[in-house]
Amino acid sequence: MPIQPTYPGVYVEEIPSGVRTITGVSTSITAFIGRALRGPVDEAITINSYGDFERIFGGLWLNSTLGYAVRDFYLNGGSQAIIVRLIHSKQGQGQAPDQGQAPDQGQTPDQGQAPGQSQTSDQGQATAKKAQLNVNGLNLEAANEGSWGNALKVRIEYVDINVRDDAESQKLFNITVLDQNTSQLEVFRNVSVLPNHPRRVDKVLLNESYFVRFRDESLPTDRPAAHAQPTLDKKLWDDNDTNTKAEENSGADGDDLDVNDFTGLNKEANKQGLYALNKADLFNILCIPPYKNDGNIDYDSLVDSAAEFCKDRRAFFIIDPPTNWTDKDKAKDGIQNLGAPTSYAAVFFPRIKQPNPLRENQIEEFVPCGAIAGVFARTDVQRGVWKAPAGTEATLTGVPQLSVPLTDPENGELNPLGINCLRTLPAFGRVIWGSRTRKGDDRLTDEWKYIPVRRFALFLEESLYRGTQWAVFEPNDEPLWAQIRLNLGAFMHTLFLQGAFQGRKPEDAYFVKCDKETTIQNDINLGIVNIIVGFAPLKPAEFVILKIQQIAGQIAV
Template identity: 50%
Template sequence: MPVQVSYPGVYIDEQLSGSNTITPVSTSTAAFIGMARLGRLDTPTRVTNLTAFQKLYGTDASMGELVPQVGQFFLNGGSTAWITRIADATAAAAAVTLANEAGQPVLTLTALDAGTDGNLIRAEIDYDTPNPESSFNLTLYRRVVGPTGTVTRTGLETFTDLSINPASGRFIETVVNANSALVSVAVNGPAVAGIVAGVEGVSFSGLIFPVLDADAHTAIALRFGNNPAATRSITISLDGQPAIPVTFAQEVDLPTFLTGLTNAINTRLTTSGLIGTVTVTLRTQPNSVTGGRLLEIRSAGGGVVVSAAPPNDAASLLQLGVANGGLEISRWSRARPAPTGLVAHVHGAADDLQRLRSLASATQGQLASWTLTDPAFGANHTQAVAFTFPAQPMYAGTTFVPAAADTVVGSLLNVRQNLGLLATSIAANSANRWSARTQALRLALTPRFEGSDAGFDSRLTSAGGFDIGAAGELFEPPALPTDPTAYNVRAYTVGQTGGAGGAGPFQSASVAGNNGGFPQLADYEAAFAAIDREVDIFNIMVLPRALGQSDAIRTQLWGPASAFCQQRRAFLIVDPPSDNNAWADVNQATDPGTGIAPLRIGITLDHAAIYWPRLLAVVDGVQRAIDPSGTQAGLYARIDSSRGVWKAPAGLEANLLGVLGVEHRMTDADNGIINPQAVNALRIFPNGIVSWGARTMAGFDNSGNDDFKYVPVRRLTLLIEESLYRGLRFAVFEPNDEPLWARIRLAAGGFMNNLFRQGAFKGAKSSDAYFVKCDAETTTQNDIDLGIVNVVVGFAPLKPAEFVIVVIRQIAGQVQV
C-alpha cells in the first residue's frame, strides 16, 4: 500500500516484483499397490529407500511381487515411492483382550498390521514404575523363532508410567496409539467405569503404628521432636491437580491430630480453588496389619500423592509418599491389566495389607525355606537354608517404648528390604531360569526360559514364619480352579498361535491375524480412492502381481488403473500375461485372440505402456521370473535424473540392473513383430539386458494417435500439465484483465523457456520450440463474464529416433573422356 507521508524526508516502500515462478514437479514418484505380509492395509505410505520399505513391509516375497518389484525400483534408480498394501476382505488384524487382577476385561490390543505376523506380537505388563500401585509399563515386541529354534525379539517398544485414567497425560490410548508401530490399544470404558466406581484413592504412611491411640500419638510426637508448638508441612496433590503445600500443628492427642490434619488439607484445597476433599485416619482391623495400623489420607477422587515440603517437612518423618516408603493406591489401580509373570497382590483391600504383616516383623520374619515349583524344569528350585530378615525398627533413634499390649511390627520399609532379600535368594538359586525383583511392595518373578506361556504352571511357597503361597499371604491361591490368581504367563499373546490364544485367566477374546486373499477389483478401487485422498503427487503406477492372482483378474485392473492415472496426470506400466506360459513367444504376444490386441480393450492407451518378456531375478534366494514393471519404473527415474523426462527410457544406456536374464530371448526379427504392436521389448545385448522400446500402448501402427505414440512425449506432456496446473493457481480470483494475463505469460513462458534450455523441445530457437498465449484473443469478454481465463501453451516435442537408416553409396570411378 502507498506510504503515508507526513514530514519532509525519505520514505521506503517495499513492493513485490509481481512475477511468479513455476517450479517443475517430480516426474518419477511411483505408486505401488500390492500384497505383503507386513504394513498398514489400505494406507498409502511414502518410502524413500529400500531399507525404509523393508522396515515397514518386510523382505518376505511369499505374498506376491510387491517386495521384489519395489526392490527393483530402488535398485534401478528410483528415489521415492508410495506403497499401498491391500488384500481382500478376509484380511484381519490379530487382537487380544487383557484383564485386570480380578479377571475383568479392561484393555484390548490390536495389531496395526493385518496378517499372520500379528500373531507374533507379545505384550508384557509390569508395575515397576515410580508409583507401582498407580501406573504400569507396557513392553511390546515380535517373538520370532528362527530355523534353528533361536528366539529373537524384533520391533521392541517400551511405554513407561502408563495410566488407565483417561484424564492422565500418560493415558495408555493417547501414548501408545500415537507412538506404537505394532499395536493400537482400546480401553474397555464401561468395564473400567464399573471397576473404579466408588473406589477412593489413598496414600498410606509406611509406618505401622501401635493399636493404642496414646502410643500412636506418642510415636508421632517423638518423630516430630515432641514439640507441640512446632508446625509441620507436606505437599499434596489430588486427582492429578496441581500440588499444594499444607501446614498443620502437632496437636495434643491422636484424634485432634487427625482432625487437624484433615481440616488443614481441605481448607488449603478450598483456598487454592481445587476440587476434592480428604479424610485422614489410622486404619484399623481388619484392614490393617496385625498388631498395628497405617495412617491413611483418603480421597474420593482418582488418587492422593504426597511429597516433601521443606523446611518443616513431615512427609519423610511419617513416611508418606512412595519415595519415603509409603504406599499410594489410585482408584484406577484396580483397572490396570494384570502384570505378567508371578507377581504378588497389593490392592489395599480387606486382606491385602494383612499379607504384609510377617514381612514387616523382625520377630516373625523368618523363613525355613522357599520352594519354586517349576514343572518345565522337571524339578523344583528350593532354598532350604534358614535365614532371618534384618529389621529396621520403626522407632529407631527415639526413646519411645510401646505399651505391652501393643505389638510393634516396624515399617513398610522393612517389607521392601525383606522382599528384596527374598528376590535375591530366588534369583540366585533357580538355575538361572527366573529373574526376581521387587516393585515397591510386590515380589515379581519372571521366567527367563522361552515360551510366551512359560511360568503359568509354576508356584512359589515357603515354610517357616509364614507361607508365601497360603491364603492371605503374598500369592493368593484360587478358591476355584478357574478363578484368577497371582500366577500369570510370561507374556500375553496378541492373536492366536496353533489355533488358540495364550494361556491363563488374564487374556481372552483373541483374534487370529489373517493375511487375506488376493485383492479384487473393488479392493484396488478403494486403494485408488485412498491414494487420491492422501497422496499429493505420483507419476508412475505399478500393480505388482499378488499371490494367486490370475491374468483374468489382473486384466480387469488395467482399465480402471489407467483411467485413474489419466485423472491424476500419471503413467501406468502394464505387465504382460504369464499364466500357463502365456505369451511364450512373439507370435502369442501378437495373436489377435490372446495377444496384445484384446489387452488394449478398456485401457487409456496413451497413459500406459507394456514391456515384454518377463525378467529373471533372485527372489527369496531362488531364481524366478518376475514382471518387469518395477524394474522399468526405476529405469524411468534413472533416465529422468540423468537425461530428462523427454529422453526415451530405452536404448543401450537403459540397461536393467538386478536381473539375470529374460524369460524369452528374441531376435531382431522377433522385435520387428512386436514393436509395430507397441509391445516394448526387453532384450539381451553385450552391455546387458536393456529396454529396447519406448511406445505407449496407443503407439501401435495405424492407431490414429500419433501425438502420444511415444512414452517420453506423453510423460513430458504430463510434466508440463501438472507443473502449470500447480504453478498458475496464483491467478485464481485475480482481476481478469491484461495485468493478470501478462503475469501468466511471464510465469508460463519462463517455465517453458527453462525446459527449452534443457533440451526438452525441438527447435533451434525458442519461437520454434514453444509458445505461450494469454490475451484478449484467447480470453474473450464472454469468458471474462464467466470468470474464465484461457492460457494456450504449445510445444514441439522431441520424438525418439526409432529407426536409424544408414545409406551407403559407392562412388563410381571417373571415366576419362
Template identity: 45%
Template sequence: MKKFHSTPGASIHKASFLPPAIEPASTSTAAIIGSFPKGSMTSPRQVRNWLAFEKEYGGLTTDALSSHCIKQFFNNGGKVIWVVRIGTRPIKGVSPFLRGLSLLDRIGSFNILCIPQTEQLPDTHAVKVMQAAIALVAKHRAMYVLDVPQRDAPRQTVRALTTWVNHQSNIHHPNVAMYVPRVQVPQSLKNATQQTISAGGAMAGVLARTEQQRGVWKAPAGTEAILHGVQDIEQTLTQSEMGQLTKMGINPIRQTSPSQFVAWGARTLSPSSEWQYLSVRRLGLFLEASIQQGLGWVVGEPNDEPLWAHIRQAIEIFLQSLFRQGAFQGQKAHEAYFVKCGRDTISASDQTAGIVNIMIGFAPLKPAEFMILNIQQKAKPFGEV
C-alpha cells in the same frame, strides 16, 4: 479441453508484481498396489528405500510378487514409492484392487503406477482393474505400467500378446506403457533360485532414474536404460519380433550382453501418433502439472490484459529454463515453444465468466512437430469487484 480449478490463495497481487516462478512438478514418484506380508491396509505409506519397506511391509517371499517389484524399483534407481497394501496373499477378486485405487486417488501425488498382481487375475477381473487404473492415471497425469494377465492363458509369445492386445480396446491410452518379456530375478536375498516376475517394477525404477539423471524428456530406452538386478528374461525376442511389438506400442526388453538387459522401446499404447512416445507424453504431463500448480495465484485476479500478460511471462520464463536444459527441439526459443493467452484464446464470454484459456505449443525431441497443450485456469470474473 481440460478444466482446471484451483483454491484461492491468501496473498493479494497487484498489476505491477512479478509473477511467481513456476516450479517443476515431480515426475518420478511411483505407487504400487498389491499384497505384502504385513503393514497397514487403510493408510498407504511412502517409502524411500528397501530397508524401510522391509521393516514396515516385510521382505521377499516366494508368493510376494509385489514385494519383488518394489525391490526391482529401488534396484533400478527409484527413490520414492507409495505402497498400497490390499492383502497378504494373492488376491482373486476385484474389490481389493478397486479399494486400493480409491486410497491412491486420495493421495494423488504419484507419477508411475504398478499393479503387478494383475497378471494373477482372471481376464474378466483384470480388465476391470485395468480400466479403473487407466481412469486414475488419466486423472492424476501419471503413467500406468500395465502387466498382462496370465492366469487364463499364457501370453509370453508375440503371437499371444498380439491377439490379447488387439482385443483390449480400453488399454490403448497415452498414459499406458507395456514391457515384455517378463524378467527373472533372485527369489530371495539368500536364495539363488530365480523367480519370474513382470518387468513393471524394474521399469518404474528406470523411468525414475532417467528423469533424475537426464530429464523427463529423455526417452527411457537404449543402452542407458539398463535393468539392474535382472538375471535373465523369460524369452529372447528376435529382431523381427521386437519390430512387431514396437509397432503395437509394446516395448521389448533386449539382452545386450550375457549379464545385461535393456529396455529397447519407449512407446505408449496411445491410439494416436501424437502421444506415441513415452518421453513426449511424460513431458506433456509434466508441463501440464507444473503450469497448473504454478498458476494457483491466478484465482481471484481480474480477468483482463494485465493478468494475461503476467501468465504469458511466467510460462515463458519456465519454458525458457527447460529449453536451456535441452528439453525441446530448435536452435532458438521461438522454434522450441510458444505461449498464447489473450484475445486469441479468451472470448468475451470466457472473460466474463472468469475463464482463462492458455495454449502452449512445444517441439519435443521426438517427433519434430509442435505439440499443443490447452490449459484452462480460473480467474475472477471480469468486472467483479
C-alpha cells in the same frame, strides 16, 4: 505495502515484480498397490527406500509379488514410492475406518484421518484378521491385519516408574512389546488406565506404537497386573509363563485379492483400493504387480480402470505381460485383450528372471514393472523426462535373464503393435528396447504414440496447473495476462535451455499466449481466463539408418 507520506523527506518503497517462479513437479514418484505381509491397509504411505518398505510392510513375502517389484524399483534407480496395502474383503464391499496405522508413515495432516487408523470391512467381511492379546486384563490387538501379529509378545512391569506422586494412585505401569519375527522392541513407560491421564494407555499406543492397539471401547478400572520375572535358567522373552503371547493363529493374512478389492463397490467414494491413491498429493507412475494365483491381474477390467484413473491424476500406468505370453506370437495375439488402447499406459514384454532369496535363490519369473519404473526414474534424473527411457543406457539392474529371448525380426513384429520389448544386447546386458504407449500401434497414427511425449506433457500440465493457482480471483485484465505470460514463459524458456523441445530458437520450440484474443469479453464476464501453451516435443529416434555408398577412386586427368 504502499507508504503514506507524513513528513518531508525521502521514502523507500519496494515494488513487487510480479514474478512467481513455477517449479517443475516430480516425474517419477511410483505407486505400488497389492498385498503385503504387514502395514496399514488402504492408506497411501510414502517411502524413500527399500529399507522403509521392509520396516513398514515386512519386505519380501512368498504370498505376494509386491515386495519384489518394490525391490526392483530401488535397484534400478527409483527414489520415492507410494505403497497401498490391500486385504481381501468378501464381496469387495465398502470399508469403514478402524484403528491400525503406526505414526509417521507418510500421511499428511490434511487427509482428514487421525494418525494410527487403518481400514476394516463394514459391509463385506475382511478375510484378514488382527492378532488378539489379553495382557493381564488389558485387551490389545495387532496394529494391522496379518499373521505377523501372531509373533507378538507383551510384558507389563512396574519397575522404573518415574513419577512425583504415588504410582498406584495414578495407576501407572510400563508396557514392553516384542515382535519375535524382527526382534524389535517397543517400550512405553508411565502409561495409565485413568481416563483423564495425559499418558492414557489407549492414546499412547494409538499414536506411538507400530505393533499394538487397544481394542476395548472403555478402559479397565484397574491397572493390569505385572508379569513375573523369568526363572533363572531362562531369558526374559523365552519364558512364556512370564509374558503374554498373541492368541494362537488369531492373526490371519486373508485370501488372495480380486478385482473388487481394487475397484469394487464404494471404493472410489471411500478412497479405498485403487482410489486410496487419492489421499496422495502426487504420483507419476502406477504399478499393479500380479495378485492372482496364476501370476496375473484382471486384464479385462482392471487395466482400463487403472488407465482411466491415471488419466484423471495425470499419471502413467506400466502394464505387465500376462503369464501366457510365452513367445512373440502369443504376445501379438494377446495385445488385443489388454484393455483399450490409451496413451496413459504402456506394456512391456517379456517377464524377467531373477533368483528368489526366499527360495534359496532359485531362478523364477517376475514381472518387470518395478524395474522399468526404476529405469524411468533414473532416466528422468540423468537426462530429463523428455528422454525416452529406452536404449543402451536403460539397463535393467539385478536382471540376469529374460523369460523370452527376442531377436531383431521378432522385435520388429512387436514394436509396430505398441509392445515394448526387453532385450539382451552383447556388452550391455538386459535393456529396455521400446518406448511406445498403448496408442503406439502404427495403425492408429496417434500423436501420443511415444512414452516420453506423453510423460513430458503430463509433467507440463501438472507443473503449470500448480504454478498458476495464484491467478485465481485476480482481476481479469491485461496486468494479470502479462504476469501469466511472464511466469509461464520463464518456466518454458528454462526447459528450452535444458534441451526439452525441438527447435533452435525459443519461438520455434514453444509459445505462451494469454491476451484479449484468447480471453474475450464474454470469458471475462464468466470469470474465465484462457491460457494457451504450445510446445514442440522431442520424438525418440527409433530407427537409425546408415546409408553407405561406394565412390569412384580419383581419376587422373
